[in-house]
Amino acid sequence: QQQVKQSPQSLIVQKGGISIINCAYENTAFDYFPWYQQFPGKGPALLIAIRPDVSEKKEGRFTISFNKSAKQFSLHIMDSQPGDSATYFCAATGTSGSRLTFGEGTQLTVNP
Amino acid sequence: KAGVTQTPRYLIKTRGQQVTLSCSPISGHRSVSWYQQTPGQGLQFLFEYFSETQRNKGNFPGRFSGRQFSNSRSEMNVSTLELGDSALYLCASREGGSTDTQYFGPGTRLTVL
16 A cells, blocks of 8 residues: 556657656555656655645646546656656655655656 | 765675665754665665654664764664665655655665675
8 A cells, every 4th residue: 555656667758758657656645746856876856746735736847747536646747858868756655754655766768 | 055965875795794874964954764775676765763763664674773863964774784785775854844855865885795
């Protein structure tokens, strides 16, 4: 019940295209859903986050869509750039905020 | 503000040894969490410390332990190292109050031979 399922495992997109990564969770106690971006040799960096009281949040080229009834959320990267090539992790946590449960990760490659 | 710092960045140990990793959180952050990242298991929560007390613990054996000092700096210790302990160990800090955002350090790459 603690799992977060993420897909796809890898994604190749052309420059300027839209990258879409999906996650699904089971634990209804989760109430905070961040996305992290990780480059090789670096720690994960917070990209954008959402709470279940909103269905969408947009920051620049990055948008989270959230479907509470389906227990699913997704990250959309508009106008994908080669610099976006990284591993993306969705995550979820409950009210304590301390224990992040991560998805398996998606390796995104944006071709020039 | 300076980010989360972790030392050392790289470490090589042999089976049976023990290791101590250090994490300095962002100034003002009182919560420090530790995560293990491996290709097979992904990112897994180890434990969280807040105001020198362990507040949450993941599903890891007792060989994994930690502590937090009064200045919020934290150390993680792994005793009797096994080959499977080879991983990137990440520390994350957050204010510990209503803000839930965790900020990660660059990690310590531990290799067990």
